[in-house]
Amino acid sequence: MIKKIAILCSIFLNLCIVRWEPVAIRMTWEAVGSQTFTFYTENSNVFAFFVCLLVAVCQVICLFTGRQLPRWVKTLKYIATCCLTMTFLTVVFVLGPYCADQGGVVFLLTESSMLYHHLLNPLCAFVSFVLLEREPKLPARCVPLALVPTMLYGSVALWANYQRLITGPYPFLLVYQQTTRQTVLWCAAILAMNLLYAWLVWRLGGNCRKKRNVGLLFRS
Known part of the structure; x- marks a missing residue:
């Protein structure tokens, strides 16, 4: 019975994201048009959708079958959850303080599409993955996979900024307004944060194998 309740709650939270994302992406499109998909936030939320x-x-x-989620499906959910967690925590610890004069964290978490993309979708994804979708277990080798979307986005965004095809949209992508050393340090810091967040999500999701009971070593 508890397992069925968990599945029902998981379905509900996942469908919340499915319902909210078209609303949020439309808001972003109305605000910035074709620049919508230059943002990591929008790309990660569409992927999560x-x-x-x-x-x-x-x-x-x-x-209806009593089976577990296919492992590959849970791996995709893990990657999507890590992307949205990265979005949320980057807003709180990086972009919020950087935009303090424009309203900071409160503004970035509550205004327009950001309410969904920066707050509600990440929370729903995190809660559903960590508390409700605990089976099957994912091996530790899945953790580096969570960095792939960030690396792909960063590579394309940096190249587009270098070619002057786009500007930003994040301050750490402004390659012509900072030194090469600063750009490299930003990239290293963001990937390090991403890896830390990915490990924490993996660990909180109950994927770390429990140590064998020490008492078994003394069985006769």
């Missing part, structure tokens, strides 16, 4: 839709469908099947 498709993943959460897939998870919700699979959870409905699990509800």
